[in-house]
Every structure is written in structure tokens, then in C-alpha cells.
Amino acid sequence: MRNPKRSEKIAFFFLFLATLLIVVPVGLIVVIIAVKGLPAINWQFLSDIPRQGMRAGGIFPAIVGTVYLVSGAIIFALPIGLLAAIYLSEYAKENFLNRIIKLSIVNLAGVPSVVYGLFGLALFVVFFKFGASILSGSLTLGIMILPIIITTSREALESVPQSFREVSLSLGASKWQTIRQVVLPNAIPGVITGTILGLGRAAGETAPILFTVAAFYLPQLPKSIFDQAMALPYHLYVISTQVPNVDEKIRYGTALVLLVLVLFMNLVAIVIRYKFRKKKKW
């Protein structure tokens, strides 16, 4: 440290460099996929079934499968997640139980995705005998995104000022009426943000659906929740590692559709959060 000003410049340069090392590749990844994937995208690609051993045709069944799975996951996870968030923010006291719940949420978020796959296989597919089906896959994904929904919803609920609750209670409303009529409406944007982030996560995960629902190739669409389904992330895995000689264009095209789907949801979530923060009246 002979010359503090100069060493500061050098240090800041390296910090900047490190930041570039992260941000530039992210940009490159998105650009590469966009540039090489765009030529593959047309109406036929999005609306046709895969043909010639997945070397031609489209990815429609995979898109539909992912939509089913993600909807199922949210139907399961949103009510439980929201109620859990209400419990943590409105009812829980700072005690040992509360600490354990928070620790469980952290752990649930940290369980490796492939372990969720194992769990879904053991519980839903084998034990409950749902078989490899949309039901099993959705429930597995639902449990996986629970921590995201709980955490974001809780933050939204807790950011509603205490005075709102006090006024409502002092006017004679019950605790639940207060939560429903006053706290929840003010927390809705945050809850929606969490839900969309959960959707994005569920849409992109592959490992949890590997043995619970994903079908290698299915020409027809699933008819009930007990059917197997194709899914976008698994389809991308299959055509890039399991099937030889797939046209690169199709691979990039599939990657692009998946990436756009997931990033679009994240973008929507970010925008809602941003607007909400700006609009806050308190």
C-alpha cells in the first residue's frame, strides 16, 4: 500500500473486471441462443408435433405439457404457500416453532432438484400409485416452488404497514377480516410476483420431472392428469443428448422457446415489483 490512491484504482479495476466476467457471458448466452434459434421459429415449429424421430416438425406437445405441469404446480402451491405466508407474517410469534418453520423453508429451497425427482418418484409415482403422470409431476414441482411463493408472499405481507391493521382492528373487524380486506389487497402485487417467479422456476426445471412425468416422445396430447406428457426442458435435453443428428437449428429453436418463456415470466415479475415499489403510498 505505497500509494493508496493507485492501489484503489487497481482494485476497483479488478472488481469491475469480475463483474464483466459474469455479465458479459450472460448477455452472450442470450444473444447466441436468440440469433441461432430465431430462424427455427415459425408457426409450424410451435404448432406441429415432432416428426422423423424428433429431427423435424415442431415442439407443440412439449409446450402444452409444460403449460399443464406449471398450471398444476401453481394450483397446488399457491394456496398452501399463500396461507403459509399469512401464518408467518400475521399469526406466528417469535418462538422456536417459528424458527423451525423458517429453517424448513430454507432447506426446502436448498434440496437438490434431482432429489425432488426421487421424492416424487417414491411418494407419488410408486407409493400413491399415480404412475408417471402430470399429477405426479405437478405435485413434485409444486412442492419445489413452495419456498419461492412463501418467501416472496411473506415479504409482501410484512411490508404492509402495521397501522393499516391497527385501524381495521380498532373499527371492529376480526383478525381474519383484517387480513382479507386490508392486508391481502395491499400485498397482492408481491404475491403475484412470487407466483410468477415460481411459475418460471417450474417451467425450467428438468430433474424433478425426469422420473415423475416426462415422456421421451408422445405424438398425441395428454388427455387426463394421469397421462404422461412431454415437457420443454426435458425435450431440449433429449434432442441435445439422446437423439443423434438433430439439426442444430431445432435444438437452438427449442432452447430459445424455453428461454423466452422463462425470462418473460421473470421480466413480468420484475416489472410488477418495480411498479409496486414506485406506487407505494406509505
Place this chain on the structure above:
Amino acid sequence: MRKFKEFIIEKLVLISGLASIFFVILIFLFLLKEGLALFKFVNPFEFLSGKSWYPISEPPQLGILPLILGSFVVTIGAAVISIPIGVACALYISEIAPGKIKEALKGGIELLAAIPSVVLGFIGMVTLVPWVKSVFNLPTGLTALSGSIMLAFMAMPTIVSVAEDALYSVPKSYKEGALALGATHWQTIWRVMLPAASSGILAAVMLGIGRVIGETMAVMMITGNSAVIPKVLFSNLFGFAQPVRTMTATIAAEMGEAVVGSEHYFALFAIGIVLFVISFAINVTADLFLHREHKKV
């Protein structure tokens, strides 16, 4: 009637609150239920230290040491790359970047966190793998090194965001005090901010490593999937220039073929137990560090 309705709702809320505990226990129980059955055939010590993984030979050899070492090599590599870069980036974002750029950078990091791992695996296969192959002049680019680089990218969003939170929660007075004493901005960061945020940064690093150990799809697609004990030689960059196979990739790649109720099936669940225990330990420890941070401030 209203009282009754309220009572029901409050019970529902409580039950949902407890759901996370319930699910963590349920996951662990079902892993145990399927995984412990293995130890009727193999003793736990042999399972953890056995040097060969030939699950479909007759009789099957179910030693997961090569898989543990595979995960270990890839994780070390990813940690070496992602920790310094991640912490440096967190410092840049929280201390140096001006307002607008700061928000843009945070957005970029969130974007990276959102990219599905199978997409990263795919892009790694078509760009990084050929690059590693030609730069290091290897017979194949599907190596531990490629896996480490890709995983480093997946760990960075976690490291950056948790470390940035930790830096942000250092009281302003610390920084103002140091600056008032005539320290430069960098001296303040290096001697005051970093030590004050150290336990949060440690938690960030641990959570990042947890992410790496549990990562499945990208690893399966680019590490070459060879279940042999990595040789540590100078000529193969200390084990990094050869194909390895991680615990997660083994489960993902083989569960599809394993017959429900076979030794192979049980063994894959037993690997799941190992992964669950590791991630549990990491998350609990990281949480303790984060808590210490909050108490101190």
C-alpha cells in the same frame, strides 16, 4: 357462525404454516424408506468407500466413491472460479456501481439465476465443450473442467446476491467512520466492510457451493459421465481434464433404467440420502451464519 368460519380458517393457516416442516420430513422419510433398503445387500461403509460403480453387472458393484470424488472435483473447480469473482462482483455492485448501473447489474444477475439449467447445459455443450477441447488439446471437452466453469456460473447469482445483502446490512456508520479517519474507499472496503460482512459472505459462499453440489442437468450434459475415480496428475490438470460423473448426474441418468425395487433402485435413493444430508448441513450452517450477522448489527 362467523366465529366458526374464522376458527376453521385460522386452523388452515396454521396447517399451511407447518407444511414446510411436514414436506422436509416427508422428503427425508421417503428417501430413507427407499434408500435404507439397500443396506440389506451392501453395508454402508462399502457403499460410501467402494471404488467401483457397476450397477448392472452381476452381482452389481455399488461403491459411490468415484461419484463422491466426481462431485468433489467439479465442486472445488466451481468454487475456485465462482467465489473470488462472485464476491468481487458483489463488492462492485454494492459499493462502487452508481445507481442506474447498479439496478441494471442486479437485473443481469437475476437473469442469470433464471436461465434453466438444461439451457445452460445445452449452451455449454455447443460452445464451452469444444473450446475446452481445443484450448487444452484434449481428446474430449466433456470434462470436469467444463463442468466446473458452467457450475461456477450457476453458483454466482447466489453468491453475488447473498453477499451483496450482507454488505448492504453493514451499518453506514462503520463506513463513514473509516472514511472520516482518512481511509480511501478501497481501504474502507477491504479493512472495514469485508470483515464486518464476513459471516454473511461466508454464508453466501456456502449457499453457492450447495447450489453446485445439487446441480444436475448441466453437469450431466457436459462432464462426460464417466464413473471412475479421477486421477490427479499434472498432465491432466490435476484431474480436471478428464470426464467425471457426479452423484446428481448418476441419479438422473440411471433412474430411468433402474427397476423399481432392485438393488440399483435402492442405491440411487441412497445417493439421494447423501445429497439430502449434505444440502441440509450446508443450509443449516449458512442460516446460522446469516443469523449471527443479523444479531451483530
